[in-house]
Amino acid sequence: MKIKLNKPFTANSAVDEFDVRQVKKALNRLGYYMPYEKTGITGIPDREVFAALKKFQGDHGLPATGTAKPGDATVQKLGSEAGQKNDGQYIWRTVGDNKVRKSHAELEGEVRDFADKPDPGEEPGCRCWAEPVTQAQGLKQVVTSEINDAEDKWTAFHFGWHFRFGHGKPVTLPEIGYLRDVVNKAREIMFHKIETQVADEMRKIQSGQLVYTTSNSYPRLSEVHWVLGKGTIETKTEGQVKKDGDILYIKATVQYSYFDEITDPIDIRQHKLGTSSTFHPEFENYRWTEFGGTPYPVTGKWETELTGSISLSQE
């Protein structure tokens, strides 16, 4: 990496903005400088960049002045060390505001090799930086798909009406106003379980492509609406696992799909057969359901991004 300073680089003079960016980027790549996360790498000569430079000089047998001049030994050493830094891994970090270019926003949180291109901070105006990963941070999931629920949620009346008159027409969770509630309930009752299982899979494969699927029913979905409590949620986790020493990293997507077939939500058949003496209380006033109905599927999908690091040895 070539570093070419325009002006002397000292804390008590007017430094050049581009010089500051170059020095910060090189020191960041080498693990000496971490920017304030709300601003990322900027041309502002903060105190931390001079402290980082001083530390770098001390570690490389240079006079630890925390300053540099165009073309001096510090500039040359910094450029060559940063250029040779191709081993190890880092997490791509962005400021996270709406000015981050799309291609970099997509890299946020991704574990990358220092040899990968581009580098954070490399492209013009880029404020991104590298966060070295030295210890297991755990796994987390962020919902990345959109949730566009209908404004009005279906009540038991609608579930029953659709059974009686809907001719089996499938409905989706957004259409009936429940995707957000189901996702939130899933976050509460199953996200952590998935992460624990994915962690076990990561330890099995250690590196490479990970594909992991589950299929379970979650009776606690009835806390969203009692009609939904018999549904099944399938998951498919797909991503890449990398290993660095005792640490395993992952970046994956998890596709969730909910499925249930709503059969006789209000015990119509039992009622007709005389095996159930009462309708569900919410249907006492809707005797039209006595005339039967057609089962119908309810489906819903969402996606999360699963990222993080775990230690290879079980904790």
Ligand SMILES: [Zn+2]
């Ligand atoms: Zn960027």
